[in-house]
Amino acid sequence: MRPLSWLSPLLCGAVLVAGGYAGLAGLGETRWVPFVLGLAALVLVDAVGTRYPASVVLAVQAGLVVLVAFSDGSGMARVLFLLLPFSAYFAFGRVVAVGVGVASAAFLVVAFQLTVPGWTRSVEHVSDLLMFGIGLVLALAMAELSAAAERNRVARDIHDGLGHHLTAVSVLLEKASAFRDRDPEVADRAIEDARESARRALEDVRTSVRALREPFRLAESLAGLTQGLGVSVDCTGDESRYAPGALLALYRAAQEGITNAMRHAQGSEVRVTVHCGQREARLVVADDGPGFPPEREGIGLSGLRERIAQAGGSVEVVAGSGTRLTVVVPRGTA
Numbered sequence: 306m307r308p309l310s311w312l313s314p315l316l317c318g319a320v321l322v323a324g325g326y327a328g329l330a331g332l333g334e335t336r337w338v339p340f341v342l343g344l345a346a347l348v349l350v351d352a353v354g355t356r357y358p359a360s361v362v363l364a365v366q367a368g369l370v371v372l373v374a375f376s377d378g379s380g381m382a383r384v385l386f387l388l389l390p391f392s393a394y395f396a397f398g399r400v401v402a403v404g405v406g407v408a409s410a411a412f413l414v415v416a417f418q419l420t421v422p423g424w425t426r427s428v429e430h431v432s433d434l435l436m437f438g439i440g441l442v443l444a445l446a447m448a449e450l451s452a453a454a455e456r457n458r459v460a461r462d463i464h465d466g467l468g469h470h471l472t473a474v475s476v477l478l479e480k481a482s483a484f485r486d487r488d489p490e491v492a493d494r495a496i497e498d499a500r501e502s503a504r505r506a507l508e509d510v511r512t513s514v515r516a517l518r519e520p521f522r523l524a525e526s527l528a529g530l531t532q533g534l535g536v537s538v539d540c541t542g543d544e545s546r547y548a549p550g551a552l553l554a555l556y557r558a559a560q561e562g563i564t565n566a567m568r569h570a571q572g573s574e575v576r577v578t579v580h581c582g583q584r585e586a587r588l589v590v591a592d593d594g595p596g597f598p599p600e601r602e603g604i605g606l607s608g609l610r611e612r613i614a615q616a617g618g619s620v621e622v623v624a625g626s627g628t629r630l631t632v633v634v635p636r637g638t639a
Contacts, residue, residue, distance in 0.1 A: 309451050313351035313388055317344045320373065323381035333378025340376035343369050347385070351392075359396035363405070366392060374416075383413060383437060387444040394448035402448065406441045413437060470506030472564045473534055474499045498533030521549040526556050527577060535575070536563055542581030551634045554616040555579065555588045561609045562590025562630040583636065585618075590630040 321344050328335030347369045354362040367389055374382040390406035413434060417424040424430040477499035484492040524540040531538050544552060559577055566575045575592045609632075610620045618634035 320382045323379040324377040327379035335378035336376040343373035391444045473502040521552045523552040538577045540579045544581045558632040566592040585635050588632045593627045
């Protein structure tokens, strides 16, 4: 899923309101059929465009933007040209995006030259062109920031998921080595669990890279996460009240807590409890190890705090006689 997927519907909605008002108020000639159908098609293409070649999608978007621009009586539709370099950035990179932006600006200049004689002496049209240039710079900057945020999100997902599974594989292989002579059956089962954990690691990376398209089930995912690790899980409440982003944030918090407990706690018991209440969901990961000093908090917990903060929640770590990680996320967080 491309970052800022709401941008195209927002701009199309603004153009629809402006063009509709201009047409109804007699302030401009709005050709209703191509205008409305073109805007609807733009939103649709933006929603399903990832399924088709990027060059084809960009060409279709350009054609629809031109159609809407010439059908709009308000002139507001010129802002839709900013969608082209924005889309090109995620499909082809910065250089192509800049080229598309320059081409869009050149197209507007040619259109003014052909349809508005003497436009260079019109403050309105010159201002429109200057504002388009400013909008172009802002659109490219927004694309840069969105791409950086998406890279950070994917990096956090891969770190949280892969780190947990590799720790699980290490622990299970150590268990197999310890029981190889004493109880071959236990050793074989540990190796099989390690193989399964490695398989889940690969699937988790694939899930992190692709967009979240299917409903996320927290209880089911936590059960798979802790399989074979001797970690107790207790999930209560109604998770269907919560957005997938909130549930995924809780899942990543559980991953980080379990990974830290298995890697550093040196205890005999790890417990995960989750309650999805009417207003907030609370997850607790507790172990009976010796705990750790707050200054030893690593990149994993720092990334977790950032992730939960983006979800509108909070993170608390209490270390003493054991370590207790508590994460609270409000209901309805996207």
